Amino acid sequence: MTNCSNPKFKPAVFFDRDGTIIELIPYLHHPEQVKLIPGAREAILRLNKAGYLVIITTNQSGIGRGFYTEHDLNQVNLAMTDQLKPAHLDAIYHAPSAPEHKSIFRKPGTGMIKAAQIYFKINMKKSWVVGDNISDLHFAKNAGLPFILVATGYGNKYKHLAERCSKSILPAVSLILNHD
Template sequence: MTESTEGRFPAVFLDRDGVLIEDCGYPHLDEHLVFMPGAAEAVARLNKAGFLAIVVTNQSGVARGLFSEQRMHDFNALMVRTLAARGARIAAVYACPFHDEARDPAWHHPDHPDRKPNPGMILRAAAEHDIALSRSFLIGDRQGDLEAARRAGIPGFLFDGQNLDAFARELLGG
């Protein structure tokens, strides 16, 4: 008998900028942390429905020299803490700072496997968090997000930027 490689937990993969927080153009300062309408409520609703919430975000601002890798991690940690204080649990954040036009050679890569539309962050999260991809999906605000979901073998849904909780409620069937 062969053992299944399918994980145990369903997950929702969430893009960061334009889905969880407002995209002000390379958000990285504490004052840039402005949540989209219904963001905390949506994550809490998804948690309650049994989904791990995993953030998957391209962060080329690091490669472009606009902010440091540490600043990126600090900003993401602030986002996670702020959501947690509102009853919304983020299980993990995966961020890809690599870009093909990087100013810093350390972050240069012509097509990094983690950079959406590639599925690397999704697949790594699935392996590291025992995620059942067959019961998971992604919410993004760009076609590249949806392409990453497709390449990972999961459904992807394009968020319209209105109210994330209403969007999540509809995806969960009311």
């Protein structure tokens, strides 16, 4: 069994994509519509410099519903990663299934985190989840990770349910870095 608290393993921050790192547009599939949330580049760069893995975990039911394709999703992700430079993402995991198709990969299931754990050496004791939706909160809870709800995207709708809230991604990252 892998010791996930090994100090040689890197901590990770698992971010939701839409409404957390980029502006929320339901079923976004046009790369020219990608717009970073203010402070996203700086926030991710701070995590990169602090030695955290930065991993996106995103439900993309538009693929399962036939609204757009994996190629469309990849183009949106490329636009996002280009806008984030010089900051970088270590991985992007997505769940393409529609909600009615039960999948352990679709949040709040923990399949995306488990896949990241297999690929990367992650110190889970120092890892976090940041997102704007109730599914992100339950995703964190199911994975046993602390959660920060950001008020961007759908966040204001769920702030009464979250233990930790932040105006946006940059102050959320400050909370994480000041917590260690």
